């Protein structure tokens with residue numbers, strides 16, 4: 162069959178409140194043209210993030226009922242530990258309330274002034290946690306990886322030549338750990354090949370530097386390996402994911418993505434001594450090592466989600482639905498970051514709205530237009546978010562897992578059709594209030 166269907170049916174529904182274009186115009190104006198300040202209730206299709214927004218399965222909900230809320234050694238922790246250890250093969254798995262809590266603990270132990278932490282591309286919370294401790298976060302992405310038009314299979318790959326040069330330049334003793342983000346959220350959700358993971362580890366081994374995965378979207382990455390890398394077509398997603406983890410010494414994980422949970426995360430390490438220090442710090446801010454800032458029921462949801470995410474029927478539908486949106490936007494002449502990644506389509510608003518200069522925030526302008534035209538909420542990933550460090554003026558359309566149907570996606574395409582017709586009339590934006598840090602969350606704007 163040609164049609165790839167959602168491999169689930171709907172048992173419980175959450176109504177969407179319909180709004181008119183006039184209502185949305187008033188709502189976005191009142192929110193200072195910043196969708197983060199719009200009430201979720203006033204959004205028709207929420208593409209703000211794929212993080213923590215997944216629909217849980219009947220088994221996950223059943224797990225919530227089974228949650229063991231004992232302070233220490235709960236049954237739910239034992240299940241969580243058994244699933245995560247079997248998946249990652251790592252000796253110590255320590256739960257945290259979300260991904261950035263794992264990052265905070267890791268980098269406060271291995272980071273600090275004078276330290277350099279490379280990655281293919283650090284996600285913004287990772288970078289912020291590294292820099293907060295005084296270390297330097299360096300992106301070492303292969304050159305193809307940031308070019309929106311190159312059609313390469315693994316644009317998330319680490320540039321190994323540049324990584325080796327960096328390590329020799331700063332001295333291996335100053336590189337306490339190297340990260341690899343799979344898939345690479347900061348550059349279009351692009352995957353990293355197994356060969357690149359293996360070769361990165363081989364290079365680091367020479368310098369005795371541990372390799373950590375930022376594993377938030379490990380299963381989507383495994384799918385791309387299965388589809389695109391020689392020798393993996395016949396392997397199961399579970400086998401591929403296990404092989405990915407077999408090359409690393411640890412990982413940080415946000416369970417809000419590929420664990421299909423609404424909250425949670427973990428830090429996993431092989432090093433016994435590091436694990437002891439992680440647990441000591443965990444108790445200060447997250448909680449006892451057998452719950453780490455989570456309820457027992459959350460641990461159940463994560464354990465179950467990590468099993469379901471490796472279902473190939475699910476992943477085929479997941480990646481195809483993102484790819485479908487990308488294809489349709491391209492056919493409308495909307496430039497996007499290519500090829501589409503695992504969790505989102507990134508529209509190149511800078512090229513789509515060439516009449517709006519960077520200083521007038523084309524991404525923010527498109528985000529506002531999407532809301533007014535169709536009640537769609539997306540996020541600017543450009544000059545508003547990154548200031549002068551922005552590499553492109555992108556808008557991310559992140560697809561929540563198992564939440565939308567195909568007709569929702571077709572509706573998004575139709576909204577773009579109408580935006581394409583009127584795109585020359587979309588006004589640029591200027592700040593009314595410019596927040597000092599993390600500007601995209603709270604700044605307000607007006608059209609110019």
Ligand code: F0G
Nearest residue numbers: 210212259260261284286346377415417
């Ligand atoms: N690493 C990556 C690659 C991420 O995408 C995120 C979160 C984190 C770490 C932090 O995890 O949110 O659980 O603390 N990304 C979300 C997003 C916020 O919208 O892409 P967290």
